[in-house]
Amino acid sequence: MVTERLLPWYIARFLPKLCIIALLSLAGCQGDVSEVNLWDGPAAPGERTLIASRWDTLWTVGGSLEDTLLQIPRIHRADSSRVLVYDHGAMRLLVFDHSGQLQWSFGRRGQGPDEFASVRDIRISGTGKIVLLDPANARLVELEDGARVSARIPLHNIPHSEQMVAINDGFVLMTHDIETPLFVIDREGTVVQRMEVPWEGFSKLDPLVRQGRVANSGDSWALSFSLGNGWFPFSGTDALPYLGQYVQHTPFPVPIVMVTENTRSVQIPTRTCSGCSVSLSDSVLYVHFGGDGPDHLQVIDLWETGDYIGSYRLPDPMAEVFVQGGVFYVLQYHPYPTLLALRAGG
Numbered sequence: 001m002v003t004e005r006l007l008p009w010y011i012a013r014f015l016p017k018l019c020i021i022a023l024l025s026l027a028g029c030q031g032d033v034s035e036v037n038l039w040d041g042p043a044a045p046g047e048r049t050l051i052a053s054r055w056d057t058l059w060t061v062g063g064s065l066e067d068t069l070l071q072i073p074r075i076h077r078a079d080s081s082r083v084l085v086y087d088h089g090a091m092r093l094l095v096f097d098h099s100g101q102l103q104w105s106f107g108r109r110g111q112g113p114d115e116f117a118s119v120r121d122i123r124i125s126g127t128g129k130i131v132l133l134d135p136a137n138a139r140l141v142e143l144e145d146g147a148r149v150s151a152r153i154p155l156h157n158i159p160h161s162e163q164m165v166a167i168n169d170g171f172v173l174m175t176h177d178i179e180t181p182l183f184v185i186d187r188e189g190t191v192v193q194r195m196e197v198p199w200e201g202f203s204k205l206d207p208l209v210r211q212g213r214v215a216n217s218g219d220s221w222a223l224s225f226s227l228g229n230g231w232f233p234f235s236g237t238d239a240l241p242y243l244g245q246y247v248q249h250t251p252f253p254v255p256i257v258m259v260t261e262n263t264r265s266v267q268i269p270t271r272t273c274s275g276c277s278v279s280l281s282d283s284v285l286y287v288h289f290g291g292d293g294p295d296h297l298q299v300i301d302l303w304e305t306g307d308y309i310g311s312y313r314l315p316d317p318m319a320e321v322f323v324q325g326g327v328f329y330v331l332q333y334h335p336y337p338t339l340l341a342l343r344a345g346g
Helices: none
Strands: 002-005 054-062 073-078 083-087 092-096 102-106 121-124 130-134 139-144 148-154 161-167 170-175 182-186 191-195 212-217 220-225 231-235 256-259 263-267 275-281 284-289 299-304 307-313 320-324 327-333 337-345
Touching: 073 121, 073 320, 073 327, 073 337, 083 121, 083 337, 092 130, 121 161, 130 161, 161 212, 161 220, 220 275, 220 284, 284 320
Parallel strands: 212 275, 275 320
Antiparallel strands: 002 263, 054 337, 073 083, 083 092, 092 102, 121 130, 130 139, 139 148, 161 170, 170 182, 182 191, 212 220, 220 231, 256 263, 275 284, 284 299, 299 307, 320 327, 327 337
16 A cells, blocks of 8 residues: 555544545546456467476475574576575575575665665666665665675656666666656666556556566566566567567556545555466476466466466476576575575476
């Protein structure tokens, strides 16, 4: 929920009778999805083709109360030699090798030069450097191996962003701007280009509804809806001439706006994701499906150049999945966070 508070809470709480649900007032405006022509292209596959496989566990990290490596983790990236995990509890980056051994860590809570306030995304640049997006501190932080800071890139006069991708000598930031949500910046933090998402319905969705995940491999990347349906492929700053639909998806939720004399709140009635995690490896897009029913958080759908090529069923529901080089790095809670490296066999 996003709240714009105009008076202190102890005054606002006594005005419940003034609260109205302003959903009808949104008709035809931002947040209205009822008349959006979602897709003009080919229909989604509609049925999964499961790839028969057995799963081998390569290594495991965490899973116990005593473990101090993983508090509130998210798998962010992996490459040919590293697995990157950001721990939101400790506010630090953890870098593992491909045997699951911790190599180094960086960061702590705060606003100082080597501190983080709210890391939202991590990428590996074309030169192998690690880039962290920290919008609360209004900067990107670039690291070399061994936890050495090579750059701090300011994010001034740029709307709040949750996702990014490193391209060429710059970055693309996915922001909350309504008309041109994709901001291209150089290494000095200067905006050099603003881009639209190549679908006319995007600007009609509320910013909370159109949340997305970005998957990339070099300059090839895809912006995928977390809620609702679909993904958009790019090469650098160029949109590719096709759109993707998920095999299965949850509907775009309709936001509820509640207004009192002193506050305006926007709520999403459900946050069941369709594209919970996305990865791009060897030109294949991997979409971790959420949804409801028996496939909840247990199915990975595979796409290549817009064509559906099959699905994997994971051994258990997973909170997050990242795929690199045929290895599935997965995160689950039983009940403590566990990071596993899995490989699908024949």
